Amino acid sequence: MAVVAHTQTDQQQSSDRGVIFGKRLRAAGTLGPPGFNAPPQGVAGSRVLVLDPADGRTIASAVTSEDGSYRIELAPGTYVVESGDIRQTVKIQAGQQMQLNFAVPTQ
Numbered sequence: 817m818a819v820v821a822h823t824q825t826d827q828q829q830s831s832d833r834g835v836i837f838g839k840r841l842r843a844a845g846t847l848g849p850p851g852f853n854a855p856p857q858g859v860a861g862s863r864v865l866v867l868d869p870a871d872g873r874t875i876a877s878a879v880t881s882e883d884g885s886y887r888i889e890l891a892p893g894t895y896v897v898e899s900g901d902i903r904q905t906v907k908i909q910a911g912q913q914m915q916l917n918f919a920v921p922t923q
Contacts, residue, residue, distance in 0.1 A: 834908035838917040839884040840899050858884020867896040
């Protein structure tokens with residue numbers, strides 16, 4: 817099961833654009849001996865797409881870094897953000913930063 821979480825922060829950026837940032841993470845699980853819970857790990861090289869909700873056209877994209885992080889600046893509006901099989905509709909405003917993390921199950 818995939819989980820998407822959002823929070824808003826007050827970090828600095830261009831006042832006429834918004835920012836979506838976050839990480840693609842492999843969910844915590846039992847990857848070691850019994851009773852051991854591994855912490856979430858970043859997933860490098862994953863594509864994060866920002867789509868126009870009206871026609872599905874790609875507006876912007878990013879590839880996650882070694883620690884699974886990404887950052888995309890956008891004009892204010894409503895978008896569909898997709899990574900792998902996870903999709904989330906978001907509304908971004910001028911000057912806003914929105915954290916959007918994608919958690920994928922361990923394999």
